[in-house]
Amino acid sequence: MVKKSLIISLILAASTFVNAQTYMDTNDPKDEEVKSLLSKKNDLNAFGAADLKVGDLNGERGLLVGAYGGFIINRRYLFGVAGYGLVTNVEFEGLVPGQTETKQLNLHGGYGGVIIGGTIAPKELIHISFPIILGAGSLEVVDKDFFVNNPADSEFTVENTVFFVAEPGIEVEFNITKYFRLGAGMTYRYVSGTELENVEDEDISGTTALISFRFGRF
Structure with a gap:
């Protein structure tokens, strides 16, 4: 909870700073035109990026690989879409419906949605950005050895x-x-609405470390 609160506090503080900086940079008492992000005077550039994220999922370390892309307005504001998928094997002890003994099960899944954000001092060699993803995902609990008599396809989705x-x-x-x-940094993934017997929201929520590779005109 401390890490989650710290990240959210930093993002709120940075958002206030970015807005204040934008106002100081662009406010002209002689200019009475209403300013907007989609104004023709704004600089609009497309970009694409790839991410690697490492964090705990249901008590096991997992690797998420994903990509996102969209537009950067005035070198400072980011709008786009993003998607991530779990690529490593996350195993845990769980129950198959109708059985009483636990066995090794696996998690498969991913998530995606809209990504927005802001950047402080984007022209500097080193700067800070504050992205946030809002969206939805799906998760499967899989038994890899359910059909023991069919080694070619033994997997079964438990839930x-x-x-x-x-x-x-x-x-x-x-x-x-x-x-x-x-880029390098950290995120806090907050998950809500799972309906599983073996996994709860808290099991797949948590902090992740990330490395980001972003390409475009900046």
Whole structure:
């Protein structure tokens, strides 16, 4: 809970700072035009990125691989879509419906949604960004040895569910070239709405460390 509160506090503070900085940079008492993000005067650039995220899922360390893309407005505001999938084997002791003894089960799944964010001092060599993902995901609990007499396809989905996800984060970014940025940071993945016997919301919520590779015109 401490890590979650710290990340959310940092994002709120940074959002206030970014808005204040934008106002100071662009406010002109002589200019009475209403300013907006989608104004023709704004600088709009497309970008794409790939992420690696490592964190605990149901008590086991897991690797999530994903990508996101969209637009950056005035080098500072980010809008796009993102998607991530679990690529490592996450095993745990669980129950198969109709059975009384626990056995080794596996988690499969992923999530995605809208990504928004802001960046402080984007022209500097090293700067900070604050992305947040809002969306949904799906999760399956799988028994890999359910059909013992069919080794070619022995997997069986024990249960599955969909869920809501909100994932705020903080990243330190490095301007490697004009078209490439490398980032590292952490996020807190908040999950709600799972309906499983073997896994609860808290089991797949938690902090992740990430490395990000972003390409575009910055």
